Amino acid sequence: MSLPDRKGLPLSTIINRRKASAMLATAAWGMTMPARAAPPRRLLLRGADHLLTMTDPPRAKTDMLIHQGRIEAIGPDLPAGDADVIDLSGHVLMPGFVDTHWHMWNTAARGLWRSAKGGFMPTMAAISPHFTPADVAISVDLALAEAVNSGITTVHNWAHNVRSPAHADAEIAAMIRSGVRGRFAYGYAQDVGKDQPMNLDHLSTIARRRPSNLVSIGICARGPDRSAPPVWQAEWDVARRLGLPISTHMASDPKSAASGGIAALAARKGLGADVQLVHLTAASRADMDRVAQAGSPVSISPWTELEVGYGVPPIADMIAAGLLLGLSVDNMVLAGQADMFSVMRLSTDLARGLSRNQLLMEDMTALRWATIDGARSLGLGQQVGALAPGMRADIIAVRVDALNTAPAADLPSLLTHAARPDNVSLVLIDGVAHKRDGQLVRVDLPAIRAKASASIAKIRSAAAI
Ligand SMILES: [Zn+2]
CATH class of the missing domain: 2.30.40.10 (Urease, subunit C, domain 1)
Known part of the structure; x- marks a missing residue:
């Protein structure tokens, strides 16, 4: 592991300090109207x-x-x-398509992948502290409207800017309101230290009940590649005790891949059907075999993996390793649009180009990744995807x-x-x-657009970019 073993407050102290605020948090989405009324007619x-x-x-x-x-x-x-x-x-x-990894909270920052602060990472670091619960909710509204427009009917909302319980509640409430099927993956604030866990007390509070018939809860963790061992191990333990599925970015770039995170997960029984790994862009074939053997599903986002400079997604190797693959649009900051058709197109053509074999994979295989395999990878294969x-x-x-x-x-x-x-x-x-x-029939698109424009203008002003 190349991660520094930073010494901060003991984990138990951090968790206890957060307990009071977590217990006070109101699960605003608890009062949200049901996602749908059963249609009376066939x-x-x-x-x-x-x-x-x-x-x-x-x-x-x-x-x-x-x-x-x-x-x-x-x-x-x-x-x-x-x-x-x-x-x-x-x-x-x-x-309908199943998107397996999507950071919806920053959708209003569409196209803002560089600024005077630098590229994607420093720009996100500059703007992320300025997102209020209302801001993340309007970004989720916008993302879900675009999902539906593109034919995506299930989403995995990877909420990695949960700055307070109210931020999580606001995103969940937006998902329930939308009537779109999905998993809310509870995460962390963008600027939280590697030695601090996500708010496990609030997570435990909301995990006791399912938000709606269409929305479920999971976690998105920084994992071995982006957090200290006591942190990711505590997050894994809590998620599994609560019966929540886990997702984490792994082996996104050569440095991460070389740090041995996948082997560390495997050694602690941290892989499995309940643990989705995202990207694996720089994973070795040995690590891919390890992941396939453990049954962990993998989400790839070919457009953003290229755009952020992780590298060329090794899709031909992933097919050879027998991984259960799902596709994702990842985020609108880099990807620009939630076009699953283009994600399928890029996936097939990268596999063919990388293997120099036009016949390496069928187009139907990409359709499976975007539907039935994506559903299976989110544990929804008995309900949707076919x-x-x-x-x-x-x-x-x-x-x-x-x-x-x-x-x-x-x-x-x-x-x-x-x-x-x-x-x-x-x-x-x-x-x-x-x-x-x-035509979209359940959303007020002009209102969403206006709110998203006002939200990102306010955030850019506060961040001075
Ligand atoms: Zn991601």
């Missing part, structure tokens, strides 16, 4: 040109019946009965008759290399329509 999605279930070969001209948030039936010419009917001719019907009777109705319809999508010889190729977010015309989450006829 919904029939009629006549999609193609149906992509992710578990069977594509089918032509298929209907889908939805009731009370779940898929009731799939097949040709289903009887409408008293159902509301949506005509999906000219579309492919498929599961289409079958009994699954929750997280569904998107993508136009296949648009200028940029027609004609297309191959459906997976169309979805990974031709389609764009503006081709997504219908988005259902738990059976509830969030986008219809290409």
Whole structure:
């Protein structure tokens, strides 16, 4: 390990000092309205040109019946009965995308990846202390609106600027309000010392109850690469005692990879299906094998890994190691937009280019990463990520008759290399329509835009950048 073993206050002292404030914190989201009311009528999605279930070969001209948030039936010419009917001719019907790692709190800083302070890290260090609970909430609102617009129906909100209990509560409340499915990963303040844990008392308080039927709780930790051993070990222990899934950035760059963090995790039984590792951009093949053997899922964000200078994502090696991969947009500061289609495109083409093998992977593999494998990696594989009777109705319809999508010889190729977010015309989450006829129907977009603009202007002024 290259991390300095910094001596700060004993962990127990830090935790005790925080206990009082944590116990006083009000879980504001406890009073938030339920994410949805069960739709009273059945919904029939009629006549999609193609149906992509992710578990069977594509089918032509298929209907889908939805009731009370779940898929009731799939097949040709289903009887409408008293159902509301949506005509999906000219579309492919498929599961919504699952984003497996997204720092939503800084979305209002879109494009602000450099400043007079320097590049991404110093710029984030300058602005992050100035985000209030209201600021992180408006950034989450903006991120979730963009998620839905892009066809992303499940998010993993990696909240690594939790500056107070109120910051966490504000992000959770925004997620509940949105009606988007997701996990809130409880984190730390950006400027917290490597020898200080996240607020484990507040975490313990909120972990006792599930925020809503669509939103669950996990943690995002700095882990062995970015915090001292007593800190990450305490965070792992608390998360596992509470039954919370863990996520951490690992082996993002050569220095981190050389510090032996993955081996340290493995030695302490700190890997497993409940521990997602993010990036692994500089991980050795031995470390990838270690991760695959332990069953830890991996989230990659190819655009931001390039943009921040971590390196070229070693996707061909990751495939060879047999890792369970999920895709992510990471953050809007660097990525600019939440376009899962382009993430799939970049992933397939990096794998082909790196291996100098055009046939190394199928386009369908990237579609799996963006749907069923992403869902499995978040522990949601029994609920979403594929289409079958009994699954929750997280569904998107993508136009296949648009200028940029027609004609297309191959459906997976169309979805990974031709389609764009503006081709997504219908988005259902738990059976509830969030986008219809290409328009967002549950958010006040002008209001969100205005609030986000005011928020980042205020923050830039306070940070003097
Ligand atoms: Zn990240």
